[in-house]
Amino acid sequence: MVFTIDTLLFQVLPYVPVALFIIEAIxxxxxxxxxxxxxxSQFLEGDRLFIGSVPWHYGIxxxxxxxLFAFLFPRELIAFGSVPWRLLILEVxxxxxxxxxxxxxxxxxxxxxxxxxxxxxxxxxxLVVLGVLLTQVGLGVYIALTMRWGSMWFATIxxxxxxxxxxxxxxxxxxxxxxxxxxxxxxGAYVFLAILPYSRLVHMLVWPVHYLFRRPQxxxxxxxxxxxxxxxxxxxxG
Amino acid sequence: xxDRMNALLRTAVVVGSVVLMQGTSRAQDAADPTGAxxxxxxxxxxxxxxxxxxxxxxxGILQRRxxxxxxxFIASPKSMKASGDKIAVGLFREFAPEEMPDQMLTPLxxxxxxxxxxxxxxxxxxxxxxxxxxxxxxRPGDIEAGxxxxxxxxxxxxxxxxxxxxxxxxxxTPLGGGTLGLDLTQANARYTNIExxxxxxxxxxPTMSRLFANNPLTDEEVVQVFAYLQSxxxxxxxxxxxxxAFVLIGMAGTVxxxxxxxxxxxxxLRTGVRKDFVAQAVERHRKNLRSxxxxxxAGRDA
Numbered sequence: 001m002v003f004t005i006d007t008l009l010f011q012v013l014p015y016v017p018v019a020l021f022i023i024e025a026i027x028x029x030x031x032x033x034x035x036x037x038x039x040x041s042q043f044l045e046g047d048r049l050f051i052g053s054v055p056w057h058y059g060i061x062x063x064x065x066x067x068l069f070a071f072l073f074p075r076e077l078i079a080f081g082s083v084p085w086r087l088l089i090l091e092v093x094x095x096x097x098x099x100x101x102x103x104x105x106x107x108x109x110x111x112x113x114x115x116x117x118x119x120x121x122x123x124x125x126x127l128v129v130l131g132v133l134l135t136q137v138g139l140g141v142y143i144a145l146t147m148r149w150g151s152m153w154f155a156t157i158x159x160x161x162x163x164x165x166x167x168x169x170x171x172x173x174x175x176x177x178x179x180x181x182x183x184x185x186x187x188g189a190y191v192f193l194a195i196l197p198y199s200r201l202v203h204m205l206v207w208p209v210h211y212l213f214r215r216p217q218x219x220x221x222x223x224x225x226x227x228x229x230x231x232x233x234x235x236x237x238g
Numbered sequence: 239x240x241d242r243m244n245a246l247l248r249t250a251v252v253v254g255s256v257v258l259m260q261g262t263s264r265a266q267d268a269a270d271p272t273g274a275x276x277x278x279x280x281x282x283x284x285x286x287x288x289x290x291x292x293x294x295x296x297x298g299i300l301q302r303r304x305x306x307x308x309x310x311f312i313a314s315p316k317s318m319k320a321s322g323d324k325i326a327v328g329l330f331r332e333f334a335p336e337e338m339p340d341q342m343l344t345p346l347x348x349x350x351x352x353x354x355x356x357x358x359x360x361x362x363x364x365x366x367x368x369x370x371x372x373x374x375x376x377r378p379g380d381i382e383a384g385x386x387x388x389x390x391x392x393x394x395x396x397x398x399x400x401x402x403x404x405x406x407x408x409x410x411t412p413l414g415g416g417t418l419g420l421d422l423t424q425a426n427a428r429y430t431n432i433e434x435x436x437x438x439x440x441x442x443x444p445t446m447s448r449l450f451a452n453n454p455l456t457d458e459e460v461v462q463v464f465a466y467l468q469s470x471x472x473x474x475x476x477x478x479x480x481x482x483a484f485v486l487i488g489m490a491g492t493v494x495x496x497x498x499x500x501x502x503x504x505x506x507l508r509t510g511v512r513k514d515f516v517a518q519a520v521e522r523h524r525k526n527l528r529s530x531x532x533x534x535x536a537g538r539d540a
Binding site: 178 | 389390391393399400402403404410411412413414415416417418445448449481484485487488489491492495496499500503512515516518519
């Protein structure tokens, strides 16, 4: 076997982030369970959070769901896209999902970099996460626009490749002939998986399902905030 | 069927018949065992007598180059280039970025190839690959069937992907077709009819050869897709228009989505959530109080 850069990126690399992801996600949950959080900054700033967070989350969930569906059910997707008007609806919807998530993400990035309160609680990993996500979503939208029709060739080329990776028999031949932009997008996905357990993105792994069913809880201060501040001592036991 | 369709069909039938006849009359080239090997290993980049492809036309190669030099070059073009051989360096420069890979061929096989090329050259014919022959002439209905295969409406028998996944033909859908691969409008202007039929039957491009390695088109599918591509020969490709329409629709949809989100959840996260929750809690508390009071009175009356 000839060892090329493609061998490294698409045959060896995929297993590094998967191993990191599994080991580190378990280790972090066992050692620092309360760090499994998105570290919400809503209390610090709410208006621009709404403008960015809602489109970002709905957009990216739709797009990631689409990738997952194409991976799990490639034949069904190809069958659906075999009628031109259905293919166009599929592709336009996917593009809208990508654009909506990109706009939301850009807004969140601007907010994080320009608002003093948010910048004060931003660490290096947050910036790395934003950088990786911006690259990934930006590349995804670029690919959707210029290398059509993504849903069809994903189901034809990427789904068998990812399946081969999952079955521990990675077939590099399938992806080695793709344009470098798509290759970069694939590598970006592996990088994303690798940094996930070290960042606030771990909140993706814990779903607060009970929030949907529990009764609302309203937190009420019994003491005047001013009186707490004036003592200089945080209230204990309350 | 319109006059235009009739005209297209007539063109496709004539061209298909020509390809069929050419293929039949020269089938002996590819039927030769060396010819078959040439088709498999060399034809994706080299013609004999039909002009340049990714590499030079090999017609008359023995009249242009020394036999010993050819043996050395075919065995390892990269070594020849690395050694600074002027002709090798010139060829690599002329056909860049394509680079002929080193061939795993024995000297005897190379000698067979050279003799085969010489034989075709001296016969005055061009090399016609077996895969370049259509199995039958184009018939009415083939264009429509070819369109169905192109779009994926009709599945390819061996399970190969539909052409539209990566390729476009002007007018195939309102927003065009795939753009990962070449726009196939006027495909025959880029390729000869024989090459096009050959590509459909045994694609030698890196992506296509991998995708169709285990699920090639049947002879019937080759004829029908060929007929469809022939019928598009008169169209003018306009990829910019369909790309612009796609972007425009995507942007309009995005604006609509963002507007809808802002309207639907205008109170969410910004204001009022806490106020609503407190109001709900107070109402629930009052209801409980009323209920408790009602129970208390009922008990007392009893």
